[in-house]
Amino acid sequence: MHIQALFAHNDTAALHRLVAAHPLASLVATGIDGGLQAHLLPLLLLPGATAARPARLQGHVARSHPLRQEVADGSTVLALFQGPNAYISPRWYVNGQRSARVAPSWNYVAAQARGRLHWVDGDAAWMLAHLAALTATQEQHRPEPWSLDMAAPDYVENAARHLAGFEIELSALEGKRFLSQQRTEADRHSLVAHLQREPSGMARDVARLIVP
Known part of the structure; x- marks a missing residue:
């Protein structure tokens, strides 16, 4: 995920809340054949208690799942968590209407976690x-x-006997808040007003995140 400095979001506690609120992740891994895999899986975040025990993500799949069959223990994986997002119409930009130098955009909040995946297999209590x-x-x-x-x-x-668990020990957790920070205060006020009138509940969620 390309993260420009203006949109970087590195508040660990806030990122943990984002992951907890939107646990269905796109988990990207490399299979034994070198090809990329992407899987939609709910992941549970366990904040790190100490430096020796960093934050980690837990998940599970069926034993027959390609992730279990083709991704080796210790592989580096990437999990992407998508928060609220909404389309932004050029008509909503106050200053843009004067210059006509505007284009459609998208506001969103997202986080990406990187780490090594370790399989937990055959441990009924853990599962x-x-x-x-x-x-x-x-x-x-x-x-x-x-x-x-x-x-x-x-x-x-x-059911548990047919599942394989895994933990991802996080080496990095980064976030991005693309919420029209580069726009004027007048534009952001206009975006909030228009997003609050959108039929999509997610659009209204984005409106609550924009700082006028």
Whole structure:
């Protein structure tokens, strides 16, 4: 991801919140044949407790999944997390209407994590704890949250046996907030007003992120 200085977002706590709020990642890895693979997978972020135990991402796939079959332990992978995004119409730029020197754009927030993938295979306790934690992150704000212990134990244990877990020890976590920072204050006020009227809920989410 190309990150210009103006749009760089390096607040670790804020990046952790972005990853937690948008856990479905595009995980890019190199297979044994040298070809690139991209997989959409929900990943659980575990913030690092100490320098010796850095932040890591946990995930899982079926044992027959290409990631398990073709990506070796210790491989470097890249996970891309996409936050809110919205199309920006040239008509919304106040100053642009005067000069006509404008083009369509896109506002977005994203984070990319890089690290080495290590397989966790055959550890039933790890898998059950991982599945329970991943589920809890999505259910915790619901009025009646569902938890893994509500499923039949034999069903859960059988499902877990068909899964392979992995952890990615992060060597880098970078973010980008492309939110019209290069535009004038008048333009940003106009963008917020127009995005708030868009039918897309995501557009309204972007409006809340723009700093007029």
